[in-house]
Amino acid sequence: MGVSLLRDVKGGMQVLWISGGAIIGALTRYGAQLLIAQWTPLPAGTLLVNLLGCFGIGYVYGIAQSWPLDVRLGLVTGLLGALTTMSSFVMDLFQMAEQRRWWLLTAWILVTVVGGFICCALGVFLGQRQVA
Template sequence: MLAAMSPMPMSPSLWLWVALGGAVGALCRQGLVLALAPLVVRTGFPVTVLLINVLGSFLLGLTLALAGRGVWPEAARLGFGTGVLGAFTTFSTFSADLDALIRRGEGGAALAYAGLNVGLGLGAAVCGRLLGGRL
């Protein structure tokens, strides 16, 4: 089964789609981070990254379902799924936020943040897959 999951060589044009998608995803993430910064400052909770990761999980589930049904071509799946959503979602910032909560002595908030990211992210991915299967 793992051999079937190994990456296939990509053409130069597919690399370009992933790179361009990554630029778009990073810009979208930074835009949301800046737009929602007052909310994070007011609450002290990294809600922006939580929202980004949950939305990204939903969109990835939807993308994979549509690509699996042949609705999206490989270039779109790679450009959007790997490029845009790979740069939009952020495990590294999630980890840094979690570390900051722990260092501030907010163990309950850290536990809630980790649980919400994983639980809501998985739930959102499943919802995206289900929606994609119905479209």
């Protein structure tokens, strides 16, 4: 994939868009986690970026159907893919289970999953309104 994809000009541009988005997404996630950690011992930084990512993917889905594929890949696969993190979410849950914080673990699952769904739906709704 790597070398042959980069030889194709279009594929090479898509790789650049995705890579650029991923850099921004990863640094945003890291910054959000550092910032939020100053105020709470809870893994709220992970929650925040996952909810923002759900909103973002819904918004892009709603607004960007006619945008160039390169831009959509950069936003969804790159930026939002690096911003959100299933593995960090699951590790947060594992640590809550280790500490036997069952109510917090249950609430965290509900807030993340239901909140993510609501944020995604809101993003789609607002994105589609921008197009109309």
